[in-house]
Amino acid sequence: MADAENGTSRLEASAERERTLDRLEARMEALQLSMRASRTSPRFALWLHDLRETRETWFRLVDPDGQDPISEGN
Numbered sequence: 001m002a003d004a005e006n007g008t009s010r011l012e013a014s015a016e017r018e019r020t021l022d023r024l025e026a027r028m029e030a031l032q033l034s035m036r037a038s039r040t041s042p043r044f045a046l047w048l049h050d051l052r053e054t055r056e057t058w059f060r061l062v063d064p065d066g067q068d069p070i071s072e073g074n
Contacts, residue, residue: 024058
């Protein structure tokens with residue numbers, strides 16, 4: 001019984017992680033779209049900062065020991 005509960009807990013944790021990654025990806029796409037559409041907006045710097053933080057969070061969840069392979073210039 002404990003093994004089944006452990007398996008269920010792992011599945012739930014994995015599903016929650018996938019949902020979080022999906023939400024972060026959607027947020028990054030929305031931020032990128034906003035930035036492309038309104039380059040002169042006073043919010044541009046805030047969007048850029050938020051995009052960087054969101055991307056860092058996404059990479060930490062995908063590979064906790066890895067590094068962001070995308071340079072800051074991209």
